[in-house]
Structures are given as structure tokens and as C-alpha cells.
Amino acid sequence: MEQPEGFIKKGRDKKKVYHLLKALYGLKQAALAWNIELHKSLQRLGFNRIVSDAGIYVHQGVTRNKKVKVLLILIIYIDDVLFTGSDRKYLGMMKEKFMKVWECRDLGAAKEYLGMEIQ
């Protein structure tokens, strides 16, 4: 990384550049930066990205009282996230945790995804 042409001030150190803490919107690096950020947050919530498809995360857990095994599957498309799983209550709990991390809207049961209508 170096200073762009025309920004270099005479007498100042040429090697000094700003270190960006956040990805800038619209840059070609922004998409990857967003995905890495989302990936990290999902890992913290206990979701694992599967190898076969980088847009799918799974979470294996157990319900608090009955100790039933629960499997949650997350489908990610850029910033559209679809939650599905074998236990409604557990799913709701995880969704709440996710919504604390990211500012988002819960659209309820999926009616449309990627232009595909779901009935």
C-alpha cells in the first residue's frame, strides 16, 4: 500500500498511509470484508461453515430441558440469511442471538428467497 499520486506532501514521510479499520462501501474488497465479518460472528455463535457450499452454515446443539439434539441450517446469500432447523424454540433463541449482533429485520416464515416464491 502506498499513498496515491497527488496526495504526497513534500517533506512528509512517503511511506505513511492510513490504516482502515472498516471496509469502505463500494470497494471491490468490501464484499469479502463483509463475508469475513459475518463468518466470524457466526463462528462465535457456534455455527460452522460447511465445506461443500460456502454459503451454508450448520449448528448442532441440544435443547435445554429435554436434551433433544437440534440441527440448525443457515443459508447465506450476501446479506440475506435464511434460518431453518429441527426445533422451533431453539431456532428462535439462536435467531435472537444473531439479531443482537446484526441490526436486521425478522421477516417471519420465508415467502420469497432470491426471487423464488415459497408457498
Place this chain on the structure above:
Amino acid sequence: MKYLDKILKCFDMQDCNPTNTPLPEKYDPVASTGESNSKLCLQYQSVIGSLLYLMLGTRPDIAFAVIKMSQFSANPTEDHLNHAKYIFCYLRANRECGIEFKRDTSLRVEGYVDADWASDRNDRKSCTGFTMLFNTSPVSWVSWKQKTIATSASEAEYMALSDAAKQICWIKSLLEELSFDIPPIILYKDNMGSIFLVQNPTQER
């Protein structure tokens, strides 16, 4: 609004005559030899692009027709455009069609694969088609022109089998990662020659 209705309206096809097939019977498109017309080209490519998106989402039934017509995107003729629009007429007749997934405790995954031989008159390449069913509902479908010229029907079918088997490998690994317990996946094929080759690859090079 449904995506299909949107594109029907966009290309002014909402009042077209419904047809029963995506393309007319025995239609065999020929590549254009004339100069390309940039205006026609743009229109043709946007028609194909809209149809491709629809096909990839929920319409395996138009896969062959769309892929066939998309092969003329670089230099389309009026005739090509009319036939690409013919697909809209078919879609209009079947606009309520979708894919139904039924709730089921058992799980069965199967694949059907087929190929034609030297169907393309312009370069004599064959065409592969396959679909993977998840409890009888299609989840993955393909129709594409093969990259290599097959010198026999069995060879074309064998190449199609190879592509389908690769897709099955991926589906299997995906389902395993999602902790599904799946029985062996069966791949169906109607060409005896290629089945024999799979079981006993004596002519394998």
C-alpha cells in the same frame, strides 16, 4: 409479483398465445452466417438472460430450450428471437408451475441422466442432460452442450454419466455435512453401451 409475470410484462408477452411445448416440434436452429445486428443482439441477450435466471431457479422444464437458444446469443437472427419468445408462450401456459417439496420421514436421492448424439448441426457436438431428485422433487438440473465431440452415442452418454456422477458426489458430500443419513444414490441411465462401460471399462483410455 412473480418473476415470471415481471419478465412477461417486460417483453410484452403477457397476452401471447399459450403453447404446450417450450419449442416447436422438430425445430432445429441453424447458426446465422450474416453480420450481427447489435440492436437485435442486445434484445436477444436480455430475453435469454431473463429466461436463464428463471430456469436456474425453479423451471427445469425449460432448461433444454433455453440452453439451446442461448447458443445463438452472439449472433442471433429474427428467427432465433421469435423462438426464444416462443418459450414465453409455453411459460404463460404453465405460469402456476413450481417445484413441490413434500414432508417425508424417509429420504431418497436419485438421478436421471441422458444425452443425445451429435444433435448440433453446426459442430456435431452432443448434449448432456440430467436431473437429481430429492424425494421425487428436482433439486439440481442441467442441460448443456458437451465440450468434446463424441464419436458414438455410447461415448456421448458415457460423458454425460461422468458429469452426473460428479454432481452426485457433491450432493452426497453436502447432505453428509448437513448430517442427513442417506442411502446409496441411484443414477438411472437408458443406454446399455455406456452402462456396460461403467461396469467394465474395457475401452477406457
